Amino acid sequence: MPHDTPLIATIVAGLGLAFVFGALANRFRIPPLVGYLVAGVLVGPNTPGFVADAGLANELAEIGVILLMFGVGLHFSLKDLLSVRAIAVPGAIVQIGFATALGAGLAWMLGWSMGAGLVFGLALSVASTVVLLRALQERRLIESERGRIAVGWLIVEDLAMVLALVLLPALAGVLGGQEQTDAHASGLLSLPASYGIWGVVGITLAKVAAFVVVMLVVGRRVIPWILHYVAHTGSRELFRLAVLAIALGVAFGAAKLFGVSLALGAFFAGMIMSESELSHRAAEESLPLRDAFSVLFFVSVGMLFDPFSLISNGWPILATLAIIVIGKSLAAFVIVIAFGHPLATALMISASLAQIGEFSFILAELGVGLKLLPEQGRDLILAGAILSIVLNPLMFLAIDWMKPWLETRAARTAPPVEAKPVGPATEPGQVASVVATTNGEDGPPPRTSLTNHAILIGYGRVGSLVGASLKEATLPFLVIEDADKTLARLKADGIETVSGNAANAEVFAAANPEGAKRLILAIPNAFEAGQIVMRARAANPGINVIARAHSDAEVEHLKGLGADTVIMGEREIARGIVEEVFGQKPMLRPEAGEPSAA
Numbered sequence: 001m002p003h004d005t006p007l008i009a010t011i012v013a014g015l016g017l018a019f020v021f022g023a024l025a026n027r028f029r030i031p032p033l034v035g036y037l038v039a040g041v042l043v044g045p046n047t048p049g050f051v052a053d054a055g056l057a058n059e060l061a062e063i064g065v066i067l068l069m070f071g072v073g074l075h076f077s078l079k080d081l082l083s084v085r086a087i088a089v090p091g092a093i094v095q096i097g098f099a100t101a102l103g104a105g106l107a108w109m110l111g112w113s114m115g116a117g118l119v120f121g122l123a124l125s126v127a128s129t130v131v132l133l134r135a136l137q138e139r140r141l142i143e144s145e146r147g148r149i150a151v152g153w154l155i156v157e158d159l160a161m162v163l164a165l166v167l168l169p170a171l172a173g174v175l176g177g178q179e180q181t182d183a184h185a186s187g188l189l190s191l192p193a194s195y196g197i198w199g200v201v202g203i204t205l206a207k208v209a210a211f212v213v214v215m216l217v218v219g220r221r222v223i224p225w226i227l228h229y230v231a232h233t234g235s236r237e238l239f240r241l242a243v244l245a246i247a248l249g250v251a252f253g254a255a256k257l258f259g260v261s262l263a264l265g266a267f268f269a270g271m272i273m274s275e276s277e278l279s280h281r282a283a284e285e286s287l288p289l290r291d292a293f294s295v296l297f298f299v300s301v302g303m304l305f306d307p308f309s310l311i312s313n314g315w316p317i318l319a320t321l322a323i324i325v326i327g328k329s330l331a332a333f334v335i336v337i338a339f340g341h342p343l344a345t346a347l348m349i350s351a352s353l354a355q356i357g358e359f360s361f362i363l364a365e366l367g368v369g370l371k372l373l374p375e376q377g378r379d380l381i382l383a384g385a386i387l388s389i390v391l392n393p394l395m396f397l398a399i400d401w402m403k404p405w406l407e408t409r410a411a412r413t414a415p416p417v418e419a420k421p422v423g424p425a426t427e428p429g430q431v432a433s434v435v436a437t438t439n440g441e442d443g444p445p446p447r448t449s450l451t452n453h454a455i456l457i458g459y460g461r462v463g464s465l466v467g468a469s470l471k472e473a474t475l476p477f478l479v480i481e482d483a484d485k486t487l488a489r490l491k492a493d494g495i496e497t498v499s500g501n502a503a504n505a506e507v508f509a510a511a512n513p514e515g516a517k518r519l520i521l522a523i524p525n526a527f528e529a530g531q532i533v534m535r536a537r538a539a540n541p542g543i544n545v546i547a548r549a550h551s552d553a554e555v556e557h558l559k560g561l562g563a564d565t566v567i568m569g570e571r572e573i574a575r576g577i578v579e580e581v582f583g584q585k586p587m588l589r590p591e592a593g594e595p596s597a598a
């Protein structure tokens with residue numbers, strides 16, 4: 001190489017190998033993130049061959065965390081956040097307490113100091129943002145009530161960890177470690193021990209509060225103003241840049257100036273941007289970067305792992321893993337049920353929090369640096385993190401499998417648990433013919449009794465108009481839709497609905513495609529639509545498929561997979577405009593094509 005380029009080498013090796021192993025994992029029906037972790041182990045220092053720069057990989061992973069939390073903020077409103085505080089705050093606190101106690105117990109058995117036990121326990125108590133959000137995104141749960149509880153819970157955990165990171169250096173001396181030295185002081189995050197515990201807690205909370213106030217008062221005015229100003233320049237590139245600059249800038253500023261975590265700062269930036277419809281849509285477009293960086297997160301975790309530690313640390317690793325996967329899950333499950341939430345919610349929350357990640361590594365590093373935690377503790381935390389991240393998708397499979405069994409037991413011993421996963425937007429008293437209220441992760445939704453019907457997928461700008469016409473013509477039809485807000489609207493309109501992602505086999509099967517006459521795809525994503533078309537053709541060769549597209553390539557793609565008719569949105573818009581100009585039905589040139597031309 002002509003010159004040394006560690007950043008480029010790390011990105012290329014990380015993304016390249018992650019792609020290869022992710023694809024391999026997918027081939028064997030293992031979640032791709034296992035492949036990303038393996039790629040990380042291969043480019044890490046513990047295996048021979050190329051070694052990527054661990055420090056750089058870590059920082060790249062942090063960008064992934066920022067963008068992920070920013071994306072979540074975009075889907076969240078302050079109202080959503082406050083609506084789950086009743087469960088998220090006590091839930092997170094009790095779970096942290098329980099996990100910390102278990103961790104401290106294990107530390108005691110290993111003969112460590114009390115301080116070591118505390119750091120170790122805290123590190124085991126906090127779930128990884130990236131793992132949780134990826135799991136929710138995959139199942140399209142972020143905007144469901146359960147998703148909101150999980151995210152709220154995560155934010156409380158995040159706040160608790162911010163507090164722990166600030167307090168530990170100040171308390172290291174008391175806990176039997178080394179008094180804080182400048183080596184561990186990072187910017188304004190650290191406070192002198194002379195303030196005393198309550199002083200440090202008070203100042204930290206004051207800083208977090210100051211950040212929130214600055215965001216709500218200043219950010220709420222300035223951010224939309226900047227975005228609207230940039231929107232008026234008409235430059236899409238500048239607009240995307242503004243969105244990215246604000247997300248990263250707020251996150252970084254929050255961490256440096258207020259001692260709030262990067263993730264939390266980004267979350268607030270997203271939440272404030274979500275208040276304006278214009279910035280909301282545009283901001284979402286600028287998120288593909290997020291996926292690339294969250295892959296680098298898994299690679300950087302893999303890099304830290306030494307496969308040989310599995311042999312030398314056998315039972316303590318198993319015990320650590322049991323605390324993360326079983327102990328934490330049980331605690332979360334009991335709390336969520338105790339607060340009167342349905343079984344499905346409790347299972348989902350337990351599964352999504354049964355892992356540890358980035359915050360645990362930061363705590364472990366800090367603990368070792370302060371001479372509180374023995375090195376063995378860091379190794380256990382790393383091994384526990386890797387194994388729990390790999391096991392996490394299996395946890396979700398396990399809840400699918402356990403749910404029917406638990407439900408029959410619950411039905412026998414207690415009054416039936418109310419199934420209400422649709423979220424607060426749905427009025428409880430309203431009766432409507434919602435067949436299934438599932439997001440596709442708690443067992444198959446009940447099957448419709450309709451036959452010779454139309455299946456309409458998506459009830460947004462396009463689908464709702466189609467639905468209105470079908471309803472007016474009293475044709476039998478049902479809608480598959482996965483957004484909570486839209487589901488509430490369907491319920492209000494009294495339309496039969498299967499809720500969930502139509503690309504999910506079980507959700508789609510609940511719409512009885514075998515017995516249906518017509519499939520209408522009113523969703524914008526042609527890749528997802530293509531998958532559904534294939535599935536429909538396999539189930540029912542005779543079904544008439546009408547799909548929606550936004551480019552000629554998408555039209556080709558969907559026709560190739562078996563759609564009978566593909567309506568190209570932009571062409572129809574042109575048709576409408578021409579009609580307006582000439583006041584008559586337009587004569588579109590042949591190459592512009594009839595939308596239904598085969």
Ligand code: AMP
Pocket residue numbers: 457458459460461462463480481482483486500501502503522523524525528
């Ligand atoms: P619009 O682009 O405004 O017509 O909205 C599209 C609608 O389709 C939105 O309400 C989405 O929630 C919904 N949607 C998109 N993808 C899926 C999917 N895979 N399964 C079910 N509904 C979907």
